Every structure is written in C-alpha cells, then in structure tokens.
Amino acid sequence: MLGEYAVLRDNGSVDNVGIVEYTWKIDVDGTIVTLTGPVVTYLFGDPGNYTVTEIVKDAEGQSNETTFIIHVMVPDPESDDDEDGLPYGWEIRYGLNPEVDDGNLDYDHDGLSNREEYMKGTDPTNIDTDGDGMPDGWEVSNGLNPLDSSDAQSDTDKDDIPAIDEFRRGTSPQVSDKVEKEKDYTPVIVGVLLIILILLLLVWIYIERSGRRLRHIDEKLQNLEREIERGPAEEEKETPEVPGAVEGEVEETKEAEEAGVEGAGEEGVEEEEKKPSPEEEIEETEKIPEEKGEGEKGEEEEKE
Incomplete structure (x- = not known):
C-alpha cells in the first residue's frame, strides 16, 4: 500500500553449511536499492510494480537468488485508517504516519x-x-x-x-494601543490625590492658625473677666491713704470695715465728715501744750 512500509523477510532459506549473508536488490525506476539482512523494510514513494531480488550466500561462498514483484497500490486518499482526523493522502503528502494517531x-x-x-x-x-x-x-x-x-x-x-x-x-x-493608553487613568488619579493632599494641608494650616487666634482671644477675655471681677472688690476693700493720719485711727477704720460694724452707712459718713482733718488735729494737739503753759503761768501770777 502506498505510504506504508513494505516488509521483506527471507522465506526460510537453508543450507548444509549455513547461510551467512542476505542481500535484497530493489529496482526503483531503474535505480537499484540494496538492503542487507534476513528482514528489511522499504517505503515505496509511488504506486506501481517493483522488482525485488533476494540473494543468499552460505559459508562456502555458494549463493542462490529469488526474484519477485511487489505491487504498490494507491489507497483511498480520504481514508483514515488510524482515525486521527487526517486523511491518508494528506498524511502521506506531508510525511506523517497514516497508521499512527498523530492529529494532536x-x-x-x-x-x-x-x-x-x-x-x-x-x-x-x-x-x-x-x-x-x-x-x-x-x-x-x-x-x-x-x-x-x-x-x-x-x-x-x-x-x-x-x-x-x-x-x-x-x-x-x-x-488598539491608543485605546489602551486612553484608558490609563494613573496620571489623573495621581493628580487628584495630590490636589486633595494640598487642600487638606491648607485646611490644617487654616485650622491651626484659627485655633491659635481663638486661644489668644480667649486668654484676653479671661484676663478681662478677672480684671472686671477683681476691680470693684479690691476698690471696696482698699482704704484710701490719708496724709498724716494716725495709725490707730486707720487700724480702727479697717477693723470696723472687716467686722462689718453696723451704722457704717450714712451716720458713719456724717461722723467722718464732722471729724477734723489730720492737719486740724495736729494743730489742736500743738495748741494744747501752749494753753497748758499759759494756764500754769496764770496760776503762778495769781499765787504771787
């Protein structure tokens, strides 16, 4: 069969001294192909009739030959004996084996x-x-x-x-590579993230500065409240300094204010208005010895 290997096998040649050599001669379009061995194979490339001669030789050099004809037929080119999905003729054309499943x-x-x-x-x-x-x-x-x-x-x-x-x-x-490039949004995403970071930084700076200003204003308000709360109370508690005032009187005035002496209202004010000023008290004090001196002198004159 075309595309299949022909197997040439010796048909049991015998000799009393033993066969030592087997030679096969195949006539392929006038060209003799020589093969050796008791069994040989050959692939015929074209259909037709081929003359094959077998020559055997024994140990003494005696030989004998046999000639026969091999008829190579063309199979159905669409047949698929190996069931690999490849037609017989197509496999033969490209040197594949039509007897082996080599479709995959x-x-x-x-x-x-x-x-x-x-x-x-x-x-x-x-x-x-x-x-x-x-x-x-x-x-x-x-x-x-x-x-x-x-x-x-x-x-x-x-x-x-x-x-x-x-x-x-x-x-x-x-x-399209152009479409792939247009779909690459990485630069846009990076840009948006950068803008967001910048905005967050600006907001943080604004909040930080506003916080400092608010703390500064709050401190000022607290100080102002302390001054307002402390001012009138201290003015009421403070006793105005009177030039030349006697220490005892100042102390009495403080004790009276601290103890909450009753009648420190309008009557106290009138009494204070009636009291002589420290300068007048000093002048009166200086006058007393003089009056005493004059009195003593008068008494002495009367005694005399």
Whole structure:
C-alpha cells in the first residue's frame, strides 16, 4: 500500500553449511536499492510494480537468488485508517504516519496541531506557511490569514501599527494601543490625590492658625473677666491713704470695715465728715501744750 512500509523477510532459506549473508536488490525506476539482512523494510514513494531480488550466500561462498514483484497500490486518499482526523493522502503528502494517531501533535511548533493545520490548509511541517514573518498559530489566534502574506502590513485595530510590528512587540493586533493608553487613568488619579493632599494641608494650616487666634482671644477675655471681677472688690476693700493720719485711727477704720460694724452707712459718713482733718488735729494737739503753759503761768501770777 502506498505510504506504508513494505516488509521483506527471507522465506526460510537453508543450507548444509549455513547461510551467512542476505542481500535484497530493489529496482526503483531503474535505480537499484540494496538492503542487507534476513528482514528489511522499504517505503515505496509511488504506486506501481517493483522488482525485488533476494540473494543468499552460505559459508562456502555458494549463493542462490529469488526474484519477485511487489505491487504498490494507491489507497483511498480520504481514508483514515488510524482515525486521527487526517486523511491518508494528506498524511502521506506531508510525511506523517497514516497508521499512527498523530492529529494532536505539532511537528513544526507553530502553535497549531496537525489536525488544525489540516483544517486551516497550512503546512504541518512549516512554522510560517505564507512566509510573512508571523507563525501560523499566532496569525490564526489573532484573526489573520496564515495563507496570506499581505496581512503582515494590515492594521485591523487602527492604531497605526502593522500586524508584523505588533507581533515583534508582543502586542495584540486586535486591541488598539491608543485605546489602551486612553484608558490609563494613573496620571489623573495621581493628580487628584495630590490636589486633595494640598487642600487638606491648607485646611490644617487654616485650622491651626484659627485655633491659635481663638486661644489668644480667649486668654484676653479671661484676663478681662478677672480684671472686671477683681476691680470693684479690691476698690471696696482698699482704704484710701490719708496724709498724716494716725495709725490707730486707720487700724480702727479697717477693723470696723472687716467686722462689718453696723451704722457704717450714712451716720458713719456724717461722723467722718464732722471729724477734723489730720492737719486740724495736729494743730489742736500743738495748741494744747501752749494753753497748758499759759494756764500754769496764770496760776503762778495769781499765787504771787
């Protein structure tokens, strides 16, 4: 079967001294392919009839050969004997094994499995089928055509950056970088926070200064209240100093005020008005000795 390996096996050749050499000669379009060993395999690339000759040789150098024809048939290219989702003919075309389930493998490491390569029509052995510089898998995942090399210069997201540059930068050709920048509100947030901090600082300074002023005004008001409360009481308690006043009289006046002597009203005031001033008392005091002296003189004159 085309695409399958043909197994060539010796059919039990015997010799009295022993077979020591097995040689196979396959005629492929006039070219002789030589294989050695009692069992060999060969993959025929095209359908057709192939002449195969087996030559055996014993230990004494005696040989014998057998010739037969191998007919290679073309199977149904749409058949899928290994049930991997890949048609027989497609696997043969790209060198895959039609007898092994390799549909989920990714031989070219382009991001697409063999089954996806078959469905997209790409080459499972070529990482970039259209040769535009972008892997097949990347193009498929970003909505591009892995079979169209012109889409390398396309700009589907309208950000003035072609798809090939988006691939090199590691950005998405489906998301506009301009939109992403417009959605970056970090500078705005930082600015708003800075303004708020400045306003809070100004409010704190205003409150601090207002507090100082209020404390200063409050202290002044308290001092004024103390002066108002203290002023009249002290004036009532204080006794005016009288020049030349006798100490005893001043003390009596203080004692009378402190003890709350009755009649310190209008009568006391009148008595104080009637009392001679300290100067008059001094003059009267000075006159008394003189009068006494004159009296004594008179008495002496009378005695005489």
